[in-house]
Amino acid sequence: MxxxxxxxxxxxxxxxxxxxxxxxxxxxxxxxxxxxxxxxxxxxxxxxxxxxxxxxxxxxxxxxxxxxxxxxxxxxxxxxxxxxxxxxxxxxxxxxxxxxxxxxxxxxxxxxxxxxxxxxxxxxxxxxxxxxxxxxxxxxxxxxxxxxxxxxxxxxxxxxxxxAPDRGRAVWLHHGSSISQGSDAASPTGIWPSVAAARGGVELINLGLGGCALLDPFTARAMRDTPADLISIKMGINLVNTDLMRLRAFTPAVHGFLDTVREGHPTTPLLVVSPVLCPAHEDTPGPTVPDLTALGSGAVRFLAAGDPAERSTGKLTLAVIREELARIVEQRAADDPRLHYLDGRDLYGEADATDHPLPDGLHPDAATHRLIGTRFAALALAAGGPLAARRG
Known part of the structure; x- marks a missing residue:
């Protein structure tokens, strides 16, 4: 026609x-x-x-x-x-x-x-x-x-x-890794933040940056300067993937990132989310490397190349990061009552790894994106959650 x-x-x-x-x-x-x-x-x-x-x-x-x-x-x-x-x-x-x-x-x-x-x-x-x-x-x-x-x-x-007119919905600003960007999801409305935003009735701004959720100050400043009613920051896995820093640098960097975001959003509900389960890196530091054996057979998989013994020298694992993030948020929340913490294993944990294994060792498949998004909406965006939707 x-x-x-x-x-x-x-x-x-x-x-x-x-x-x-x-x-x-x-x-x-x-x-x-x-x-x-x-x-x-x-x-x-x-x-x-x-x-x-x-x-x-x-x-x-x-x-x-x-x-x-x-x-x-x-x-x-x-x-x-x-x-x-x-x-x-x-x-x-x-x-x-x-x-x-x-x-x-x-x-x-x-x-x-x-x-x-x-x-x-x-x-x-x-x-x-x-x-x-x-x-x-x-x-x-x-x-x-x-x-x-x-x-x-x-x-x-x-x-x-x-x-399109403003629908009066709260704006949710989210930052995370390739999982937040949507790696291995089937379509843009199927990535877990989009699923969560639709269920929670919020407008999404997604700063999920594959491989680049590295506590960069310029990302914190971008978040500081972006109008938002609700904010979440999912951090940890890329720091292990890249073997970027030790615990000595990680703790001050987290504080600095949160300080910068708070400069622009002093009272906005802010949720810190630790990594979802990734069996390869729970107790083994990075870096993450491609599995060349799998690649030779036409598959893409990733492996943890670090030495678990190096945790004693401050190398980061997901278990170390979760423990430290929980401690940091608890410390700061005494003066910042709208700061909250969510353990990423509540979104994807040990029980899920059996029914929904990570196909490449790092990233969830399309069905698991929907599962994570549904859980985030229920735990964070629904009534009574730390990011219960409202306009600022």
Whole structure:
């Protein structure tokens, strides 16, 4: 069916969940960290994951029954491993997941896990299409892929659009690791923070940064400067993965991160979440390394390469981190009654590891993302929880 298309520039007022919008030669690129933060450490890993728009969505009101979005993606691949699924765009109509689609073409960034080298192949932009939408005025959200860098070119509809109205929901700002970003979830509304936000009736800003939840001061400042009604910080696993610091550095860094966030949000409900269960690193320090034997057979798995005996010298394990985080929060809560702690094993623990094992040794699968999100909503966002939703 032919349409009389209306082209709408993609501007900040049509986007939710991004902290910055960069104009590129291909269109606009949503960022989940502001430019000042990105300039302070130009790490390839950080640059890749913060430009993957986890939790970022177009939100508009329209009578349109057909929508097209042109985008240039950058898809990730691991050399020697099976091809990863295409990133997914989730279409919500008045809050209900109505359709899913992917964009073809784009760039392919291939990582050699044995050497760390990358290779880029370039390709053209693609188009994601949604047709036969219900008639009448409706609120549409297009959730962008949580695992593909996405440059947005143009939005086309067969009726005018306007920014979606504020629904009066509390804004939940969350920071965490690749699990929070959505690694191995099936789609952007299936990552555990999105599941929790939908169940809790809150608006998500997701600073889940794969491999980069490292207590970076620039991330703390970004959180300090971002308006929010509810805040959670899930910390620990990436510090073990990277073998970044010892206990002597960890404790002051946690205090400093929380101090910075509190400068901008002195009374906002703030929840510190320790790592979910990861059997490989419960009592074994990092670093985390790829399992080359598994890679040789076409699978991606990770192993703990540290020595448990090095805990005596201050090396971090998940058990050490949980104990210290609980102690820090208890100490600070005496003067900060809206600071709370949640043991990550309440979201995914020993009993779950049997029924929902981590396929690659680190990341939950799609079903487990839903499980974690459902539990977080019940434990943190529901009435009586530390982040019971309300506007500040």
């Amino acid at each position: 032919a349409h009389d298309w209306i082209t709408t520039p993609i501007t900040e007022d049509l986007l939710r969940g991004a902290l910055d919008l960069e104009r590129t030669e291909h269109g606009v690129l949503p960022h989940r960290l502001p430019a000042r933060a990105r300039a302070q450490y130009t790490d390839d890993q950080l640059a890749t994951v913060e430009a993957q728009p986890s939790g970022v969505r177009l939100a508009f009101r329209t009578r349109a029954t057909a929508v097209e979005l042109d985008a240039l993606r950058t898809k990730m691949a691991y050399r020697g491993a099976p091809e990863r699924p295409d990133g997914v765009y989730d279409l919500l109509v008045d809050g209900d997941l109505t359709a899913q689609a992917s964009v073809g073409g784009g760039d392919l960034l291939t990582l050699d896990m044995t050497t760390g080298a990358t290779e880029r192949q370039t390709g053209p932009a693609g188009t994601v299409r949604f047709a036969d939408l219900p008639g009448g005025v409706k609120d549409i959200e297009i959730w962008l892929p949580h695992n593909e860098r996405t440059e947005l070119r143009v939005l086309r509809t067969d009726a005018p659009v306007e920014p």
